[in-house]
Amino acid sequence: MMLGYLLGRAGVDTLVLEKHADFLRDFRGDTVHPSTLSIMLELGLLDEFLKIQHSELRALSVEIGREAFKVADFRSLQPPGDFIALMPQWDFLDFLAKSGRRFPALKILMSTEAQDLLLSGGKVVGVRARGPEGAVDIHADLVVGCDGRRSTMRAASGLQVESLGSPIDVLWFRLSKRNSDPTEILGHLGLDKLLVTIDRNDYWQCAFVIAKGGYDQIQAAGMESFRASIVDGARFLADRVGELKSFADVRLLSVSVDRLIRWSRSGLLCIGDAAHAMSPIGGVGINLAIQDAVATANLLAVKLKSGGVTEHDLDAVRRRRLFAVKVIQRLQITIQNRVLKPRVLGEVRGAGVPWPLRLLNSSAWLRQWPARLLGVGVRPERVCSPENP
Numbered sequence: 001m002m003l004g005y006l007l008g009r010a011g012v013d014t015l016v017l018e019k020h021a022d023f024l025r026d027f028r029g030d031t032v033h034p035s036t037l038s039i040m041l042e043l044g045l046l047d048e049f050l051k052i053q054h055s056e057l058r059a060l061s062v063e064i065g066r067e068a069f070k071v072a073d074f075r076s077l078q079p080p081g082d083f084i085a086l087m088p089q090w091d092f093l094d095f096l097a098k099s100g101r102r103f104p105a106l107k108i109l110m111s112t113e114a115q116d117l118l119l120s121g122g123k124v125v126g127v128r129a130r131g132p133e134g135a136v137d138i139h140a141d142l143v144v145g146c147d148g149r150r151s152t153m154r155a156a157s158g159l160q161v162e163s164l165g166s167p168i169d170v171l172w173f174r175l176s177k178r179n180s181d182p183t184e185i186l187g188h189l190g191l192d193k194l195l196v197t198i199d200r201n202d203y204w205q206c207a208f209v210i211a212k213g214g215y216d217q218i219q220a221a222g223m224e225s226f227r228a229s230i231v232d233g234a235r236f237l238a239d240r241v242g243e244l245k246s247f248a249d250v251r252l253l254s255v256s257v258d259r260l261i262r263w264s265r266s267g268l269l270c271i272g273d274a275a276h277a278m279s280p281i282g283g284v285g286i287n288l289a290i291q292d293a294v295a296t297a298n299l300l301a302v303k304l305k306s307g308g309v310t311e312h313d314l315d316a317v318r319r320r321r322l323f324a325v326k327v328i329q330r331l332q333i334t335i336q337n338r339v340l341k342p343r344v345l346g347e348v349r350g351a352g353v354p355w356p357l358r359l360l361n362s363s364a365w366l367r368q369w370p371a372r373l374l375g376v377g378v379r380p381e382r383v384c385s386p387e388n389p
Contacts (some may be wrong), residue, residue, distance in 0.1 A: 002290050003098040003144060003271070006297035008106025009043075011305045012149075013389030015104070015138065017129060019113030023093040027134075029059075030088055031196050031283030034074065034081025035374035036290050041080055042383040045368070049095055054087035057198040060189040060371075063234070063351055069361040074375050076368035081375065086199045089286060104296045105388070112136075117143065117156045117268065124267030126319075127153075141308050144296070146289070149256055157265060163258045164333060167341050168279055169215060170253040171208040173252060174200070175240050187235035195233035195338065196280075207280065209340060215252050216333065230365045256323035257329055257336075264314035271296055271317065276325045279332040282374050288328065291377065297385040324350055325379040 004016040040046040053156040060072040074083050099107045112131035117124050118139065126139035126271065145153030154161070160212040177199070188195045205234075208230065211217060218226055259276035261271060272289030299316050303309045339354060360366050 001093050001100070002356045003146065003293035003296055004106055004147040005043075005096050005100040005103075006383070006385050007295060007301055007304070007385055008100050008103035009101075009387050010147070010297065010301040010385050011105050011172065012301055013105050014106045014107070015140070016229075017112045017114050017127070017138075017263055018108065018110050021111045023090040023097075025090065029280075029283055030086050030200065032087055032092065032284070033284070033287040033375050033377070034077055034084070035380045036287050037081045037085065037247050038380070039294060039383060045095075045099060046080060048309070049092075050085070052087060052091050052095060053201055054085045054091075054200055057084040057184065057186070057199070060084075060374075061185045062189065062355070062357065063182075063185045066187045066235075068094075068185055069353070070367060071360050071372055071373070072371040073367040074371045076371055077375055078323065084283075084375065088200060092126075100314065103344065103388075111117065114143075114147065114152060116203045117153065119168065122266065124157075124265065141221075141267070142300075142304060142314075145268065145270040145274040146272050146293075147274055149258075149273040149277035151337075153268065154260070154270050154274050157268055157270070158269065159263070160261045161258050161266065162261055163256070163294045164329060166255045166257045166279060167212050167336055168209050170249040170254050171209070171215065171218070171253055172253050173206050173212060175206055175237055175243055176238075177201075177203050178335060181236055192251075193229055193233035195230060195237075197234065197237075204237075204238075206230075212255070219247055226250075232298040244376060251286060257332060258324060258327065260318075262315070263318040264311065266311050269296065269317060270312045271321075276329065279336060281332045281335050282328070284328055284374070287377065288325065291323050291324065291379075291381045294381040294383055294385075299379065300384070301385040308310050321379075336350065 004014050007014040037046060041050050058075050059070065063066045087255050098109055104249060108366045109131060114127040116128040118126040118128055120139060120305050126137060127143055129136050129138055143153065146150050147153055185254050186196055188197065196207040198205040222248060223244065227244060230241050231238045256277045257279050260270060263275045271292035273285060278285040278288060296317050299320065300309055300313060303313055360370065
């Protein structure tokens with residue numbers, strides 16, 4: 001949607017396909033980081049965007065046992081990016097879609113699923129899709145796969161994927177929120193447990209980290225055991241875990257960390273999770289995807305409008321974005337292997353508090369650096385694509 005907005009704004013005839021009738025998917029990320037807020041400001045959309053119901057995270061702490069450790073302070077960043085906005089992604093997508101419909105060049109087709117690539121002489125020339133009226137072939141100068149970590153476009157492309165591995169999966173569920181609940185504590189570590197609580201204003205969207213492939217074992221132990229594990233991770237939820245009636249209230253998110261060796265071939269480009277699946281650690285996935293979209297529009301909009309792009313032009317997106325992706329994926333893998341595996345997945349029983357947490361907790365000056373890395377990222381993009389007069 002962000003790429004569609006930017007290309008439509010530049011006057012490039014653009015069609016966005018969304019297979020569902022709406023954007024209401026519960027697996028979508030909620031964390032809108034300062035890097036994304038800055039882009040919304042550059043587009044003149046920030047004031048209207050922030051009128052949508054959201055909560056604001058200005059500092060981040062992690063709870064281990066009964067002790068809280070301050071990790072990052074976003075108030076050290078330049079306004080308006082001095083907080084993380086926690087907003088359901090369906091609201092973000094609705095906002096972009098409504099804002100983008102003012103551009104004559106942008107068309108959005110809901111309930112229309114891209115199912116395969118159209119090829120001619122080895123070049124991608126469009127997609128075969130299925131919409132409300134049945135199958136349809138859509139021809140295009142460029143197809144952009146933005147369809148996530150299980151991308152249909154990526155699978156059809158033959159592009160090679162490099163898997164970086166992940167020892168974790170995530171169980172996804174919601175619990176009600178009380179006015180007395182902690183606000184700045186996002187991660188809760190109990191004995192061999194990690195629970196992340198995301199503020200969705202009137203309820204908590206919860207992510208419970210488990211060992212890869214461990215869901216069957218948790219189900220076999222029963223719902224009462226699972227509720228007890230939640231309370232061990234975050235005691236303040238003890239009075240409401242009964243809201244989980246059965247495992248039908250719990251969804252499994254299979255975590256993968258990977259990236260394409262090449263992100264493109266003639267007529268096709270993959271960006272976002274379709275090009276580089278991220279771990280949920282840090283909530284950076286949607287923000288990196290938006291950075292990809294901005295870089296793509298910056299590099300390709302003028303060329304698309306004037307007559308098309310070459311394979312070298314498409315590869316420029318990968319060359320621009322790869323360093324940032326590699327840095328964040330390497331950080332996520334390090335946290336998975338050095339923190340989550342020994343302390344959360346039970347490889348080291350009774351592991352103590354990691355020394356970097358104690359150091360960050362002791363220094364306000366140090367807490368600005370994880371805030372900058374998490375909130376702004378590596379090589380943040382600025383909107384340089386033109387606006388069609």
